Amino acid sequence: MSDYQLGLEYAKTQDQSDDLSAYRNQFHIPKDTNGNDLIYFTGNSLGLQPKSTMSYVEEELKAWAELGVEGHTEGKHPWLHYHEFLTENMANIVGAKPIEVIVMNTLTANLHFMMVSFYKPTKTKYKIVIEADAFPSDKFAVESQLRHHGFDEKDGIILWKPRKGNELARYEDLEAIFDLYGDEIALTLIGGVNYYTGQYFDLKRITSLAHFHDSMVGFDCAHGAGNVKLNLHDSGADFAVWCTYKYLNSGPGSLAGCFVHERHANDRELNRFTGWWSHNKETRFNMRDEFDQLPGAEGWQLSNPPILSMAAIRASLDMFAEVGIDRLVEKSKKLTGYFEFLIEQLNNPNIKIITPKDPSERGCQLSIQVLNADKKLHHKLTESGVVSDWREPDVIRCAPVPLYNTYLDVYTMVEKLKEILND
Incomplete structure (x- = not known):
């Protein structure tokens, strides 16, 4: 009642x-x-x-005006390390360890970077499971990855569909998919909270099922971050991505978040795209050193980040840290x-x-x-x-x-x- x-x-x-x-x-x-x-x-x-956003952004505009390039190392929040000011609060929001989280790029870009590392198809194990009504951008990204690897996107995608007359997906039907195609599935990519129905999936259950069949697992948590307790670390997922402009109130088109489970933190054999911001911070500006990859999610960065966007994110995350x-x-x-x-x-x-x-x-x-x-x-x-x-x-x-x-x-x-x- x-x-x-x-x-x-x-x-x-x-x-x-x-x-x-x-x-x-x-x-x-x-x-x-x-x-x-x-x-x-x-x-x-x-x-x-948030009303505080303007002052956070203005602080960096002022630093730029007064310090110029020295703002990278001087000022209240030096730009060189700015992403680090976001890590702990973001990790708390998504239920992860700080080493597992990085704020970088935008959502679908991060999804592609994660698939570079965690979608490892072979001639016989190459299919990708997504929910039937996944957010269109996820579907488009998956299709392009299949084409990039030389597979037909229609043959390479397996849709987890609701039953006829229903809107919600059932775990029993996902289990049936793996019973039928488990040996062919290389990646399971599900929206943590479905954008259309609002269904919040059991991330741990899906991860356990997919891992049992030797499939990598990723979640698009765009509609989950700041909305539900994602518990990404405990879920065991290999990776997750999310935007910050929905429930995290960071402004239109703002930077996105990325999770990589700590078991991958020091795996230098994982294929990935790299750039100078994924290089060892201590020697990054020596310029002529060979690539020395950072451990954890930071090792997937490419470029120095847009500080004004990060300032808006910091304003919101500080409020989230206060509330919990x-x-x-x-x-x-x-x-x-x-x-x-x-x-x-x-x-x-x-x-x-x-x-x-x-x-x-x-x-x-x-x-x-x-x-x-x-x-x-x-x-x-x-x-x-x-x-x-x-x-x-x-x-x-x-x-x-x-x-x-x-x-x-x-x-x-x-x-x-x-x-x-x-x-």
Whole structure:
């Protein structure tokens, strides 16, 4: 039996007792033409800007203005080591050891760099398993890797599909895939949290299954980092990648994160693309030394990183370190559960939540399917002050992000949806 209650007063009371409610004031909340806060439920696409971001970026602009090239070694946060200021906090967010994490490049670029190292096909073992409705960029990247190695992309991909009439993937069906094709599968690449349904997969279970069949394992955690407890180290996955501009609030197109399990930290035999930033820090600027690879995830870097992007990431990660992923996930489950409760109380036969009902199998995203609806519904929601995300053919994705969304946001959004549906 749910402890949630109907009514405006309940939402207000929950916000008043929420120990994270003050963090909303640390974000810029988009406003409508009348200056009222919009209900922003698209943190799963682009997180809001922390108010601290500007000062973090300005600090580096000032260092550049005042120090020039000396900013690499002087100043409050020397650029030469800037990525190191992010490592521990990022590792805590994704459940990894610092040696396993690096902030570099962008998401799909990192995915390709990881496949250079961990996709090692042979003539008989070359296939790649992905979920049927993987994020398009992942699918495109996998197809291009197969072509690069001389394989047909249609033959080389095995899709983990939901059963007919279902939206969620089942582990039994993945096990059946490995029973049939285990000797042919070289890589298992799954989205840690599916972008469409919001299903949070059991990373450890998938890794154990794939490793049993001698398949490398990687996860795209773009919709998981900062949203759920990924526990990447304990999962045993070989690698993972994620962006930082969704739940990690680092700004559009900002740098991405990469995880490489520590068992690979000192493996110099792994094939990889390299550059001078993966070279020994002590001798990097000697310029004429032979390549001396850094251990751990740092050894996959190529170039000196864009500092202004990293400054924005540091602003967000400092806030995450202050709050802690445990408190965020705790509020996320309550807020999303309340959202689910209100949607169900509409008793509308045309509405179905396709995200898993079990809170341990989802993050803060709910994917709401509205039968017989089209994008006009989304436009009406937008006009009413709700910023949500439409996915064809009939799904509204909504993410009540615990750092800046409120119970009142959730209550008001459902009331607006009810009005639109009854109009």
